[in-house]
Amino acid sequence: ETGVTQSPTHLIKTRGQQVTLRCSSQSGHNTVSWYQQALGQGPQFIFQYYREEENGRGNFPPRFSGLQFPNYSSELNVNALELDDSALYLCASSAVGGGRTDTQYFGPGTRLTVL
Amino acid sequence: GDSVTQMEGPVTLSEEAFLTINCTYTATGYPSLFWYVQYPGEGLQLLLKATKADDKGSNKGFEATYRKETTSFHLEKGSVQVSDSAVYFCALISTSGTYKYIFGTGTRLKVLA
Numbered sequence: 001e002t003g004v005t006q007s008p009t010h011l012i013k014t015r016g017q018q019v020t021l022r023c024s025s026q027s028g029h030n031t032v033s034w035y036q037q038a039l040g041q042g043p044q045f046i047f048q049y050y051r052e053e054e055n056g057r058g059n060f061p062p063r064f065s066g067l068q069f070p071n072y073s074s075e076l077n078v079n080a081l082e083l084d085d086s087a088l089y090l091c092a093s094s095a096v097g098g099g100r101t102d103t104q105y106f107g108p109g110t111r112l113t114v115l
Numbered sequence: 116g117d118s119v120t121q122m123e124g125p126v127t128l129s130e131e132a133f134l135t136i137n138c139t140y141t142a143t144g145y146p147s148l149f150w151y152v153q154y155p156g157e158g159l160q161l162l163l164k165a166t167k168a169d170d171k172g173s174n175k176g177f178e179a180t181y182r183k184e185t186t187s188f189h190l191e192k193g194s195v196q197v198s199d200s201a202v203y204f205c206a207l208i209s210t211s212g213t214y215k216y217i218f219g220t221g222t223r224l225k226v227l228a
Contacts, residue, residue: 004158033215042119042204042218043159056213090158092216102214106151106159 002027004093004107012113013081021076021110023091031055032074033104034066035090043090049074078112086114117142117209121219124202128195128226136190136222138179138205146207148172148181148188153202153221162190162203195226 005024013019025032031050035043045058049068063079072093078085088111092104122137140148147166151159163172168183177192188205205219 006158035216040221042206042220043216045213045215045217048213048215056215058215092159102147102208103149103161103164104216105161108158 004105006091006107006110010111014115017081018079021089023074025072025093026105029093029095030072031094033092034076037088081114083114117217119205119219121205121222124223126224130228131194134192134195136203138188140186140207144210149206150190151204197226197228200226
């Protein structure tokens with residue numbers, strides 16, 4: 001069974017640029033959530049996708065957007081990058097479309113640095 | 116809104132010492148509770164979970180009990196090892212709107228040989 005994978009591992013961008021991060025969910029999982037983890041902080045929920053539809057969003061501006069594909073892989077797009085967007089971006093997949101007992105499995109993350 | 120509060124680190128212990136990392140939560144409804152561990156340069160790994168009051172989650176010698184009366188989910192281990200050095204995150208699944216995870220700020224544990 002393949003776990004959650006993310007690409008790229010590291011990325012350096014300059015302010016104002018756009019970036020796309022990718023995530024492949026664990027086999028059999030149809031729900032993907034994205035989190036931003038700033039240095040020394042806990043992960044913050046960005047949004048969740050279930051069966052290719054956005055299924056909830058945290059307190060992030062519209063320049064953070066996403067997609068989920070028919071194979072349940074996902075992309076996170078960030079436009080007009082700001083210095084504060086520098087963080088570890090984590091993708092997590094789960095099997096049952098959310099729910100109070102749902103367990104999310106995390107990928108290794110993409111480290112984004114904005115200069 | 117829902118929130119999780121963890122004790123601040125870093126926590127430094129000698130090998131074979133007893134570990135407690137405190138976690139309390141605020142939530143509407145009855146959330147499930149989790150402990151995740153993050154090793155340097157890696158993502159989060161599920162350590163244990165509990166889905167209802169008085170449940171005890173356990174894994175790899177770690178334990179935590181869901182205490183509804185004190186809204187707590189403290190992590191314990193009887194004898195830590197150097198390999199347990201990592202950052203530990205307490206989390207809950209919010210039952211308000213989307214079922215999203217809400218994490219604490221993390222507690223860094225350093226175990227000395």
